[in-house]
Amino acid sequence: MANYKFLIMNGPNLGHLGERQPEIYGSRGMEALPALVERLLGPRAQDVRLDHFQANGEGALIDRLEQARTDGTHGVVLNAGAYTHTSLALADCLAWIGLPCVEVHLSNVLARADEPLRKKSFIGRHCIGVIAGFGMTSYALGVQALLQHIEKQ
Numbered sequence: 063m064a065n066y067k068f069l070i071m072n073g074p075n076l077g078h079l080g081e082r083q084p085e086i087y088g089s090r091g092m093e094a095l096p097a098l099v100e101r102l103l104g105p106r107a108q109d110v111r112l113d114h115f116q117a118n119g120e121g122a123l124i125d126r127l128e129q130a131r132t133d134g135t136h137g138v139v140l141n142a143g144a145y146t147h148t149s150l151a152l153a154d155c156l157a158w159i160g161l162p163c164v165e166v167h168l169s170n171v172l173a174r175a176d177e178p179l180r181k182k183s184f185i186g187r188h189c190i191g192v193i194a195g196f197g198m199t200s201y202a203l204g205v206q207a208l209l210q211h212i213e214k215q
């Protein structure tokens with residue numbers, strides 16, 4: 063049985079990964095994640111259970127994070143999509159729920175020079191770290207970072 067339960071959470075427009083603008087976000091969907099996690103963690107992958115949640119609305123994301131606070135979740139890997147750059151409400155939620163969270167992005171948001179708005183993250187200050195630019199591997203790296211963080215505590 064897994065020792066740790068992590069929530070992999072995707073925000074708006076991340077429900078069709080692999081189909082949405084593959085030139086920016088890649089051609090793989092969330093089904094690729096288990097193999098990537100196994101490759102990174104090796105046998106330690108067995109210690110981690112991954113729950114998935116995706117919603118297009120801010121309220122549903124906040125409701126799920128509040129649930130994670132009390133349902134035995136140990137940490138969150140969060141790709142908040144465009145809410146990363148706009149949502150004070152999501153940031154306020156992360157500020158109080160007391161769960162370690164890794165902010166992840168498929169694309170390297172800092173390198174999207176034509177869209178400077180994407181350089182701003184409301185949620186980053188409430189996260190233990192940020193991983194961006196590695197496609198689906200960003201999530202697997204997020205899982206690895208969470209595990210390391212939790213076991214260091």
Ligand code: DQA
Pocket residue numbers: 074075076141142143144145146166167168169170171180
């Ligand atoms: C994204 C980057 C965001 O700027 C964008 O709004 C997304 C996806 C990424 O994973 O690269 O929806 O979070």
